Amino acid sequence: MKKVFNPDKASWNELLKRPTQTVxxxxxxxxxxxxxxxxxxxxxxxxxxxxxxxxxxxxxxxxxxxxxxxxxxxxxxxxxxxxxxxxxxxxxxxxxxxxxxxxxxxxxxxxxxxxxxxxxxxxxxxxxxxxxxxxxxxxxxxxxxxxxxxxxxxxxxxxxxxxxxxxxxxxxxxxxxxxxxxxxxxxxxxxxxxxxxxxxxxxxxxxxxxxxxxxxxxxxxxxxxxDMPAGPSELLVYADDTAMPSFVASDLLSQAEHGPDSQVILVSISEKIINEIEKEIEAQLDKLPRKDIAIQAIANSKLILVHTEEEALEMINAYGPEHFIVISEHEDYFVENIQNAGSVFIGNYTPESAGDYASGTNHTLPTNGYAKQYSGVNLGSFLKSMTFQKISEKGIQNIGPAIETMADAEGLQAHKNAVSIRLKSLQ
Amino acid sequence: MKKVFNPDKASWNELLKRPTQTVxxxxxxxxxxxxxxxxxxxxxxxxxxxxxxxxxxxxxxxxxxxxxxxxxxxxxxxxxxxxxxxxxxxxxxxxxxxxxxxxxxxxxxxxxxxxxxxxxxxxxxxxxxxxxxxxxxxxxxxxxxxxxxxxxxxxxxxxxxxxxxxxxxxxxxxxxxxxxxxxxxxxxxxxxxxxxxxxxxxxxxxxxxxxxxxxxxxxxxxxxxxDMPAGPSELLVYADDTAMPSFVASDLLSQAEHGPDSQVILVSISEKIINEIEKEIEAQLDKLPRKDIAIQAIANSKLILVHTEEEALEMINAYGPEHFIVISEHEDYFVENIQNAGSVFIGNYTPESAGDYASGTNHTLPTNGYAKQYSGVNLGSFLKSMTFQKISEKGIQNIGPAIETMADAEGLQAHKNAVSIRLKSLQ
Missing domain, CATH: 3.40.50.1980 (Nitrogenase molybdenum iron protein domain)
Structure with a gap:
């Protein structure tokens, strides 16, 4: 596992890079x-x-x-x-x-x-x-x-x-x-x-x-x-000293068993918890049936120490994780200000597995930083929005002149005419 | 203009084909x-x-x-x-x-x-x-x-x-x-x-x-x-004998002036109104500054007579128009049952121009049949949906066993373990 302490902001891009695929x-x-x-x-x-x-x-x-x-x-x-x-x-x-x-x-x-x-x-x-x-x-x-x-x-x-x-x-x-x-x-x-x-x-x-x-x-x-472009699954955990190290380790490993290209990142302001979680990962890893896969993912994983919660938040928003677990005494700060994440798991008793299977939220989520602009699958993914308008004689008299002016300024006379012919009929 | 009377359903695909582009x-x-x-x-x-x-x-x-x-x-x-x-x-x-x-x-x-x-x-x-x-x-x-x-x-x-x-x-x-x-x-x-x-x-x-x-x-x-894949703009009008032919003609022409590849389709169950609208188009076309463009689009346009309103609706849904104007004594039937359209304009006093400029609806709409699966631009286009979950000790005890069973059946032991380790700590 790579431990990175207080990385310079200029290095974030490189640090948070995902494995690229040639297609x-x-x-x-x-x-x-x-x-x-x-x-x-x-x-x-x-x-x-x-x-x-x-x-x-x-x-x-x-x-x-x-x-x-x-x-x-x-x-x-x-x-x-x-x-x-x-x-x-x-x-x-x-x-x-x-x-x-x-x-x-x-x-x-x-x-x-x-x-x-x-x-x-x-x-x-x-x-x-x-x-x-x-x-x-x-x-x-x-x-x-x-x-x-x-x-x-x-x-x-x-x-x-x-x-x-x-x-x-x-x-x-x-x-x-x-x-x-x-x-x-x-x-x-x-x-x-x-x-x-x-x-x-x-x-x-x-x-x-x-x-x-x-x-x-x-x-x-x-x-x-x-639904959305796809990429390898990923998890970012923010944990402070209120986190149970064994729980966090189990979450990171549950992500790691998905595949050798899975992304696992831990961000913290506490060196102590980073070291404790690292030890727990080693202890739990050995017992997993999909250990061979998890080891490869864990080898690429990063444990990142930053100075402040503000810096942590900025880094998390820059990464835009598919899954984001936050275990912090200031969880509200992260929940209110996270801008880019697929699904957010809050507190010691909310493992990612819960969302994967049974909490009720959807597990089809944007990876690869797409949380910046894509929603996870939700009810709206199966619907499309349509608009309707019905204008009365009074209504076209109210907005018609503005439409005529704008269509004229855009050089679209037939657009203007569709209004003029109606306004004339009402004179 | 092509007039097509009571086309066989087998010919719809060909009839409603859009101009294809080689890219x-x-x-x-x-x-x-x-x-x-x-x-x-x-x-x-x-x-x-x-x-x-x-x-x-x-x-x-x-x-x-x-x-x-x-x-x-x-x-x-x-x-x-x-x-x-x-x-x-x-x-x-x-x-x-x-x-x-x-x-x-x-x-x-x-x-x-x-x-x-x-x-x-x-x-x-x-x-x-x-x-x-x-x-x-x-x-x-x-x-x-x-x-x-x-x-x-x-x-x-x-x-x-x-x-x-x-x-x-x-x-x-x-x-x-x-x-x-x-x-x-x-x-x-x-x-x-x-x-x-x-x-x-x-x-x-x-x-x-x-x-x-x-x-x-x-x-x-x-x-x-x-926002969405793009194609040439298009308008489909359904009009029965309650429609004002001059209004409909002005709408069809406002679409036609967009470009030579614009799509203009009229569907009706009334041969009378089709003929009246055709005459009006000829009369109005001559006066347009963008006449040269409109003529080309109109040459490809289709006036289609069908037997029933049900058949008309089926055809319109099969086409999935970007803009759909409906002027009918049974407008409610069409409004309730239209499944595929970007924006719908209802009645004699609701020209497409109104939605293009000033009614309040958005004019960035799915063309090329994409109304079947894409929304027009709306507030949601600038937002992404994120989910959150917070599970209490009681909560993980309630859904934990189900997660363990499902993770086990999917062969993902580390997913199961993330729950088991929490349940054990609560025993």
Missing amino acids: AAIETVVNEIFTEVKLKGDQAVSRYTQLFDGTTPENALVSEEEISQAVKSVSPELKEAIELAKSNITTFHTAQKTKRVSVETTNGVMCWQEKRPIQKVGLYIPGGSAPLFSTILMLAVPANIAGCKEIVLCTPPDKEGKINPAILYTANLCGVTKIYKIGGIQAIAAMTFGTESVSSVYKIFGPGNQYVTVAKQLATKYNVAI | AAIETVVNEIFTEVKLKGDQAVSRYTQLFDGTTPENALVSEEEISQAVKSVSPELKEAIELAKSNITTFHTAQKTKRVSVETTNGVMCWQEKRPIQKVGLYIPGGSAPLFSTILMLAVPANIAGCKEIVLCTPPDKEGKINPAILYTANLCGVTKIYKIGGIQAIAAMTFGTESVSSVYKIFGPGNQYVTVAKQLATKYNVAI
């Missing part, structure tokens, strides 16, 4: 697969599933029977846990509903704003060692609350052509319309262009490896929106 | 300028300003003196019109403020969502024949209401190195922090990377030609967000 090589592959899927549809998807996943399911669409078998095979304990998480996520995201915003801006000029659901959304859930059913909760629950009509889910099959039962159980529980055994680039391409069996969607959500990330970027060139 | 050639130029500006900063910007705008202003930053001169030279009538528009836009966008959403999802688990301003935003205002000061109102007013700290504006200088006074007046009125005489690709590059004199921003807003559009797309690869 140029990937782009060629992604482009090729997109072209193939666009041209050949299901046939191309099937070929890539064989190539990348080593299997060719007879039917990419998961059947009712497969779902009911999965429902049976998930343990009651896990079902109960998932239901509790679903309940909290539902509560928090339902509270985010907004009412129509309606204003008479000038006498006779009614304007309003309404949010309406994106009709067709696609969710991507990666395969691999960990079946990320928790991400289904985070995406399908708000999609349903928003009122999206079609919720398509793609996830890669294992070598036997199967999907993990917890994934199927959760997708079914959360009202996913259709589940497809399709992974990687070909899944993103299928949801972008549509195939004989997969319908195209308007917006694609969900995490994935570099290939999926580049595929989602490419999808935006074909009239599809995405 | 591959542009991408090379844009990449080159980005690289130059990143490496050489102000020097590169200055060179491209000379190359593309035919001038090299001594200072790209507009001075206080230039602004006060501009304020003096704008006519009182135009100032009054701009102030009225600003007042309505302020009223409508202020009404969009939301409160903190706060919920105790489980006993002891407090979750809340807050919107905080994007600290640094950049606005791009094109030059050319029409000085688009109205777009400054649409972008700078909500940026200010949101509380953005830095609002940078770039706009190209004319051959004398000057900016139109109405642009400077409006930018100053709406609290723009800094105005730069920089246009096109080099402006987007400068706001993306920052130069010695231009500070980099987190999100770039505003319209532009193909070069600016591609530059904004490229900016998203360098940790900058953009």
